[in-house]
Amino acid sequence: xxxxxxxxxxxxxxxxxxxxxxxxxxxxxxxxxxxxxxxxxxxxxxxxxxxxxxxxxxxxxxxxxxxxxxxxxxxxxxxxxxxxxxxxxxxxxxxxxxxxxxxxxxxxxxxxxxxxxxxxxxxxxxxxxxxxxxxxxxxxxxxxxxxxxxxxxxxxxxxxxxxxxxxxxxxxxxxxxxxxxxxxxxxxxxxxxxxxxxxxxxxxxxxxxxxxxxxxxxxxxxxxxxxxxxxxxxxxxxxxxxxxxxxxxxxxxxxxxxxxxxxxxxxxxxxxxxxxxxxxxxxxxxxxxxxxxxxxxxxxxxxxxxxxxxxxxxxxxx
Amino acid sequence: xxxxxxxxxxxxxxxxxxxxxxxxxxxxxxxxxxxxxxxxxxxxxxxxxxxxxxxxxxxxxxxxxxxxxxxxxxxxxxxxxxxxxxxxxxxxxxxxxxxxxxxxxxxxxxxxxxxxxxxxxxxxxxxxxxxxxxxxxxxxxxxxxxxxxxxxxxxxxxxxxxxxxxxxxxxxxxxxxxxxxxxxxxxxxxxxxxxxxxxxxxxxxxxxxxxxxxxxxxxxxxxxxxxxxxxxxxxxxxxxxxxxxxxxxxxxxxxxxxxxxxxxxxxxxxxxxxxxxxxxxxxxxxxxx
Numbered sequence: 292x293x294x295x296x297x298x299x300x301x302x303x304x305x306x307x308x309x310x311x312x313x314x315x316x317x318x319x320x321x322x323x324x325x326x327x328x329x330x331x332x333x334x335x336x337x338x339x340x341x342x343x344x345x346x347x348x349x350x351x352x353x354x355x356x357x358x359x360x361x362x363x364x365x366x367x368x369x370x371x372x373x374x375x376x377x378x379x380x381x382x383x384x385x386x387x388x389x390x391x392x393x394x395x396x397x398x399x400x401x402x403x404x405x406x407x408x409x410x411x412x413x414x415x416x417x418x419x420x421x422x423x424x425x426x427x428x429x430x431x432x433x434x435x436x437x438x439x440x441x442x443x444x445x446x447x448x449x450x451x452x453x454x455x456x457x458x459x460x461x462x463x464x465x466x467x468x469x470x471x472x473x474x475x476x477x478x479x480x481x482x483x484x485x486x487x488x489x490x491x492x493x494x495x496x497x498x499x500x501x502x503x504x505x506x507x508x509x510x511x512x513x514x515x516x517x518x519x520x521x522x523x524x525x526x527x528x529x530x531x532x533x534x535x536x537x538x539x540x541x542x543x544x545x546x547x548x549x550x551x552x553x554x555x556x557x558x559x560x561x562x563x564x565x566x567x568x569x570x571x572x573x574x575x576x577x578x579x580x581x582x583x584x585x586x587x588x589x590x591x592x593x594x595x596x597x598x599x600x601x602x603x604x605x606x607x608x609x
Numbered sequence: 610x611x612x613x614x615x616x617x618x619x620x621x622x623x624x625x626x627x628x629x630x631x632x633x634x635x636x637x638x639x640x641x642x643x644x645x646x647x648x649x650x651x652x653x654x655x656x657x658x659x660x661x662x663x664x665x666x667x668x669x670x671x672x673x674x675x676x677x678x679x680x681x682x683x684x685x686x687x688x689x690x691x692x693x694x695x696x697x698x699x700x701x702x703x704x705x706x707x708x709x710x711x712x713x714x715x716x717x718x719x720x721x722x723x724x725x726x727x728x729x730x731x732x733x734x735x736x737x738x739x740x741x742x743x744x745x746x747x748x749x750x751x752x753x754x755x756x757x758x759x760x761x762x763x764x765x766x767x768x769x770x771x772x773x774x775x776x777x778x779x780x781x782x783x784x785x786x787x788x789x790x791x792x793x794x795x796x797x798x799x800x801x802x803x804x805x806x807x808x809x810x811x812x813x814x815x816x817x818x819x820x821x822x823x824x825x826x827x828x829x830x831x832x833x834x835x836x837x838x839x840x841x842x843x844x845x846x847x848x849x850x851x852x853x854x855x856x857x858x859x860x861x862x863x864x865x866x867x868x869x870x871x872x873x874x875x876x877x878x879x880x881x882x883x884x885x886x887x888x889x890x891x892x893x894x895x896x897x898x
Contacts, residue, residue: 334769428830542739584742
């Protein structure tokens, strides 16, 4: 890949990315950024700090007096959560959900992008078809799959009955049984993720230099070898852009879970996001809910930071 | 020795790949098309068993019910309120978020200054905060200022949520404009602001359109925050409005599908308009830093 970085006078790759010879302009850039920054601090920063404070109090919405801070009880909410079996279950469910959805979405999108890169007939129509799931709001995705996986009137069971795989009495309770509930949610989420990921990876694949592949072909490389040793490594920056965008949007899965199962039945599909809502909004325990929020925020930020750093690194290597 | 596919062999391979691609993509799009068709089918076809796979008759009944043209339907879903609130919250927030995000994106793309990277990272990470987590303190704070159940309060939140991605996209678009152009503008006597306003901003209008559509859709589709901040139809947008079709044991699937089609309209326009810009906007920086 060293052959690729042909910019003369390479003076340390890191500084090249960070400072692409930008202009010095004194105070002016700060003036341009400050409106955006002030608004974000006001609407995201300050509320988050406030929620950190609330998380150290036993605040419940219906007991206004409970919003006061005492050092002795400050960590009570966090202690409660650490001893809460449902918290651990929702954390575990979230981790499993993320691990499976992110990896499968990425793998399937990669396969689909390689497939689409070879297509010779009706390319633009195919790309429009690919964008169809993008027209759906996450909440719509959830609604649609809740209907499809419905045990009595759902498309999936009806289809399975039609082709004789299951009996009319033996309908599968997709959204109820373990582990089918989680699997149904994952399928919905993957369906939602595929288009954007595929579009980015396809754009990357099409931008790769064809000479490299021709040279590999002359050397007798198989299709898989070409993918494994040329396409895949060269796509790294595109992969990380795709993964960064996905990690920023990953909490959209909440919408899907909320409408498909709402964490149920019997908390089988409870995740961090649904449990926060249940604690704070339904049980009005804002202190506890805020503590849980803070754990979730920390995890999301770390997750995004990781992919973002990889993205910066991948850009520099190229 | 691995045989290379050449001549007729390769042609046959191509035909197989094409066929596979079409099958896979039709399967991907089918669920969505099913929802759209459902909106225009009579209820008897939807709720019967065995299922009617191929629509026999198309009707606008669902929309007549929704907009109160059917006198037999007593209780209606407040679709006009959802439409008004969705348009207001998404429209207002998009205009302001794109303006502020563009300013910030330009500064990040063009200038060197202290805390460049930490500021950029900080703004981007504010986007990673899950809506659920943000909705709790916002509810408590907005309650004090009378902003709960208020469309403008909602718009305020959407502005802040949309700035990071706008700034990111615009940073990418501005970096595609050669720096020499700016420098020659300075030589001709332009100040920083007029170089931005009169020369570079007009050049980045396609990028601006892409960013605006992204922001609009993000606000239009947002559910987590509005479901906490809007307690009634004064501020409810389409996404929480969908729940109006669910009762404890029954769901009006056709009504939901019909409203979904209305909800999709902006996204359909988006797909038609920005197919090209979308890719270049999202992947900028991957090719050459």
